[in-house]
Amino acid sequence: MKPIRLAASLGAAFLLSATVSTIALAQTPVCSAPVKVLAQPRDGLTLLEDSKAEFEKLAGAGFQIDYLNENDRRAKSRADASTVGNYNVYYVDEANVALFASSKWIVPLADYYPADYDYADFDPGRQKVATYGGKVWFAPLTGGGDLMVYRKDVLEAAGIQPPKTLDELIADVPKLTNPDKGMYGIALRGARGSGANVWRWMPFFKAYGGQWFDGDKPVFNSDAAVKATETYLKLFKDSAPGTQTGSWDESTGAFLSGQVAILVESTPLSGMAVDPKTSQVVGKIGFLPPPSPLPGGGYGHGLAIAAKANADDASKKCAGLFIAWATSKENEKRRLDAHQFGELNRTSILSSKEFAGIYGADLGQALAETGKVTAVNFWQDPRWPDLGDRWGIILEELVTGTRTDVKGGLNELEAYANELAKKK
Structure with a gap:
C-alpha cells in the first residue's frame, strides 16, 4: 500500500x-x-x-x-x-x-x-x-450502528415504500418474498452467540421496552422479551436460506448476491454494498435508519x-x-x-x-x-458474554424449531442470570 x-x-x-x-x-x-x-x-x-x-x-x-x-x-x-x-x-x-x-x-x-x-x-x-x-x-x-439497506428496484416493482416503522417492516417482508424468483423479504442471524443471533434480536427487545437488569436483579424475562422473540421468529419465516444457522456472513452474503429485499444490519454492510468487488446490487440500493422504534445496535x-x-x-x-x-x-x-x-x-x-x-x-x-x-443494547457488564451466549443457544433452538416454548426458554435464562448475579 x-x-x-x-x-x-x-x-x-x-x-x-x-x-x-x-x-x-x-x-x-x-x-x-x-x-x-x-x-x-x-x-x-x-x-x-x-x-x-x-x-x-x-x-x-x-x-x-x-x-x-x-x-x-x-x-x-x-x-x-x-x-x-x-x-x-x-x-x-x-x-x-x-x-x-x-x-x-x-x-x-x-x-x-x-x-x-x-x-x-x-x-x-x-x-x-x-x-x-x-x-x-x-x-x-x-x-x-445499524442501517436498513434495501433494494429500490424490488420494492418499487412491488409497489412498496421503504418501511419507516417496525410495524410496516413486519407487514412488508412477506410481500417481498418470492422463492420461485430467489427473492426473500429479509435476512436475519440464527447462529448462536452474543454477537450473532442475540445481536440482531436485541434491537427488537429494546424497541418493545426491554431491559436486562435492575441493579443485580434480572428483569429481562418480560412481555418485551416474549414479543421480541415472537417477532424475530415471525420474520425468520421470510429470511433467506442458510441464515437460520448463519450469522453476519450468511445474511450479508445473501443481500450482496441479490437474494434479499431488505436487510437491517451493522453499518459496514453499506460500504460493501456499494463496492463492485463485493456486491452484485450496486446502483440498486437505498439506505435509511432502522425502522422506528428499532435502535441501532x-x-x-x-x-x-x-x-x-x-x-x-x-x-x-x-x-x-x-x-x-x-x-x-x-x-x-x-x-x-x-x-x-x-x-x-x-x-x-x-x-x-x-x-x-x-x-x-x-x-x-x-x-x-x-x-x-x-x-448500547447489551448488558454493559463483564458477565455479558456469558449471559448473551447462553441466550444465543436458546434462541438458535427456537429459530431451528428444536425448541418451541419461548417463555420456557426465558425462564431458563433467568435462572442462569440469577446464578451469574451471585458471581459479581
Missing part, C-alpha cells in the same frame, strides 16, 4: 477548514520511550505505520504495534493488564470495555486526550459505546490507555497523545483517501463532500441519522 500524505496546504484538507491542524499545533514532545500497543489487525492501523515519522516528530518517540487475531488479542490483553503490564495502549471493544474499566486495567481517556483533537467529532453512537459508568474509555478505530473497537504500564501522569499523557494522533482527523482523512470505509468514525468525514463523492450523499445522510438512534 502506498503512503497517503497530508495535503501540502492545510487549507486544502476539507476537514481542517474550520480548525488548524492538530498535528501542526502539537506542543512539546511528551514521550520518553516508544509507545507499545497491543491490537488486532486493522487496515487503519497498518496505514499508521506509513506515518510513523510524523508521530516521532510530534511526540519525541515512536510506537510499536503488536498484532494478534481477535480472540488471542482479547486473551493476551487481559493477561497482560492483570499481571505484568507491558503495553501502554490496549485495543478494546464493546465486549470487554466493561471488564477492563471495572477491573481498573485502563484509565478514563478524557483527561489525557488533548482537546485540540476534538473527541466530540466522533459519531455519537460510537461515543456511547466507548462510555461505561459515565466515563469515556477509548477512542474509536471502527464501529457503528451500537458497537465499537478502539484504543485505551493502560493503567499498569503507565504508572505516572507523564506516561498516561504520552499514551493519550498516541491515541489522539492515531484517531485524529488527519489520519481519518488518510483512511478515507484509502477507501477504508469500515475505519471511518468522525462526523466531519462522514458528512464531507469527499465522502459523498466516493460513497454517495444518501449513505452519508443515513449514517448521520442512524447515529442519533444508535444505542
Whole structure:
C-alpha cells in the first residue's frame, strides 16, 4: 500500500477548514520511550505505520504495534493488564470495555486526550459505546450502528415504500418474498452467540421496552422479551436460506448476491454494498435508519490507555497523545483517501463532500441519522458474554424449531442470570 500524505496546504484538507491542524499545533514532545500497543489487525492501523515519522516528530518517540487475531488479542490483553503490564495502549471493544474499566486495567481517556483533537467529532453512537459508568474509555478505530439497506428496484416493482416503522417492516417482508424468483423479504442471524443471533434480536427487545437488569436483579424475562422473540421468529419465516444457522456472513452474503429485499444490519454492510468487488446490487440500493422504534445496535473497537504500564501522569499523557494522533482527523482523512470505509468514525468525514463523492450523499445522510438512534443494547457488564451466549443457544433452538416454548426458554435464562448475579 502506498503512503497517503497530508495535503501540502492545510487549507486544502476539507476537514481542517474550520480548525488548524492538530498535528501542526502539537506542543512539546511528551514521550520518553516508544509507545507499545497491543491490537488486532486493522487496515487503519497498518496505514499508521506509513506515518510513523510524523508521530516521532510530534511526540519525541515512536510506537510499536503488536498484532494478534481477535480472540488471542482479547486473551493476551487481559493477561497482560492483570499481571505484568507491558503495553501502554490496549485495543478494546464493546465486549470487554466493561471488564477492563471495572477491573481498573485502563484509565478514563478524557483527561489525557488533548482537546485540540476534538473527541466530540466522533459519531455519537460510537461515543456511547466507548462510555461505561459515565466515563469515556477509548477512542474509536471502527464501529457503528445499524442501517436498513434495501433494494429500490424490488420494492418499487412491488409497489412498496421503504418501511419507516417496525410495524410496516413486519407487514412488508412477506410481500417481498418470492422463492420461485430467489427473492426473500429479509435476512436475519440464527447462529448462536452474543454477537450473532442475540445481536440482531436485541434491537427488537429494546424497541418493545426491554431491559436486562435492575441493579443485580434480572428483569429481562418480560412481555418485551416474549414479543421480541415472537417477532424475530415471525420474520425468520421470510429470511433467506442458510441464515437460520448463519450469522453476519450468511445474511450479508445473501443481500450482496441479490437474494434479499431488505436487510437491517451493522453499518459496514453499506460500504460493501456499494463496492463492485463485493456486491452484485450496486446502483440498486437505498439506505435509511432502522425502522422506528428499532435502535441501532451500537458497537465499537478502539484504543485505551493502560493503567499498569503507565504508572505516572507523564506516561498516561504520552499514551493519550498516541491515541489522539492515531484517531485524529488527519489520519481519518488518510483512511478515507484509502477507501477504508469500515475505519471511518468522525462526523466531519462522514458528512464531507469527499465522502459523498466516493460513497454517495444518501449513505452519508443515513449514517448521520442512524447515529442519533444508535444505542448500547447489551448488558454493559463483564458477565455479558456469558449471559448473551447462553441466550444465543436458546434462541438458535427456537429459530431451528428444536425448541418451541419461548417463555420456557426465558425462564431458563433467568435462572442462569440469577446464578451469574451471585458471581459479581
